[in-house]
Amino acid sequence: MMARLPSSTSGRCYCLLLVLLAVAPWIVRWTDQPFLLDLLSRGLILAIAATSLNLIMGFGGMVSLGHAAFIGIGAYCVGIPAYYDLYNGWLHLGLTVVVSAAFALLTGAVSLRTKGVYFIMITLAFSQMIYFTFVSLEEYGGDDGLVIYLRSEFPDFLTMQGPIALYYWIFAVLLLTLFLVHRLIHSHFGRVIVGAKHNELRMQSLGFDTYRYRLTCYVISGVICGLAGLLLGNFTGFISPEMMSWIRSGELIFMVVMGGSGFLFGPLVGTGAFVFLEQYLPEFMKFLNPSWLEYWHLPFGLLLVLLVLFGKGGIHGMLSKLDSRTRQSDQ
């Protein structure tokens, strides 16, 4: 992957983007804007979650409106042990993986029996179930949430303490996720997932039990999203059921679609654009006219609509138009 430079314009852009993200802490220190590192950290965590959603939605055609549930699960897998003064990072990590996988397996086993709108509705229903479960758990703060006083504790060389260490944790998980998804979609398994998106009946007639393959893919995606939740819990130091509300799930879909659904780097650039707009559009509106500040959602929504209408393939789609020669897509 790193052996040679990518030949396409979009590929070079993504390489440059990853290099910039790798040196971001220095840029931030140099420009003396510590707040930027917070923004980047949050953006990259959401990018991990969006990339995991892209795996099932973009490559597998499974549009889930409940993916934020896994963010919440990951976050509570840090928060609840922390509530009992258990800060061991391996415990948090193991718990996140096991609980996310179990939740994905149980809910996926049911929801993957359905397709299209029904799948959207069932994933939404499951995420609302777990949302209200946590709202009603008074012991863990109910809808007020929980404060996490200390970050997950890992051995020194893997520490999360301090904003820069945490940033690199997040960046490393993002890189691993991108690499994993890249390998996955080109593997035997991935071809089955992509094939089932295009024509499930045909895949079955080729001898593939598409339901099982999809369920496996759903579990992998859920675990990755759970890890994003673990990072988010550590990053914010405060967790609440709001993290897994369906609005968060909808935003994840937006990020994927904005960036380019079904393309490896789509969710990363989509999340970047989303977080950037969310942050700076209000300020821009305020700059235009101070009384417009609270209406920033209006141009935000319009931008999203325009992007979906005219930017086929999202930001990635526009970037790949720059490529001088037509390349094969990831699909």
Next chain:
Amino acid sequence: MTKPLLRICGLCKSFGGIVATDHVELDILPGIIHAIIGPNGAGKTTLIAQISGALKPDTGQIEFNGHDITSLSAPRRARLGLARSFQVTSVFLPMTVLENVMLAVQGADGHSYRFWRPVHKDPEMLDKGMAYLQQVGLAGRARHTAAAISHGEQRQLEIAMALAMKPRLLLLDEPMAGMGLEESARMIGFLAKLREQTTILLIEHDMDAVFTLANTLSVLVHGSVIATDTVKNIRANPEVQRAYLGEGHA
């Protein structure tokens, strides 16, 4: 007498009030091309769908190679050696021709729970895929996307994918549909050669093709088989002429 490869007993299927399959009894012997003809709406595709497992019959039994497969899922049947091509071309349009066949090669290999090695860098997979493309004469198109090749070529690709499943019984649902004369002739020649490799159950509207290719013919009318015989005898059968070949022949 040889044992039938596929045996269908008392198969029935209705959709609401419409009887699509009506007590079908059918034996397909190994090593031949067995054609099913019948007017539009006779239930030919419904029958294929039940054999391949895409549809569940209401009653009746399907035996394949001596085993009852009536309750098996479509993927299980495909892995047992029942491959199917579709009446409406259903290849994977965004993928390349080679990728399409390689998916079928994967399907024949058993499970695909292999998560790491890229398929397109696996020389064995590529060789196998190319071999099947060569067989149907599509090797030159391997790198094109399936959407970019002609309709006739897509039909050939369908067959290549079905062949890559290493089928014991090949179910072909109107392989010549929508093809030009020249393409049809080429396909007929190809299917004739294929007879040595596998048993074929052929559904086709093109009577020339059927009479050239088939060893045995079954005539399906209103969901039931009214006659099964050699091509010569079927052509002479007055009941078949009345029901299917039209008044002109009667």
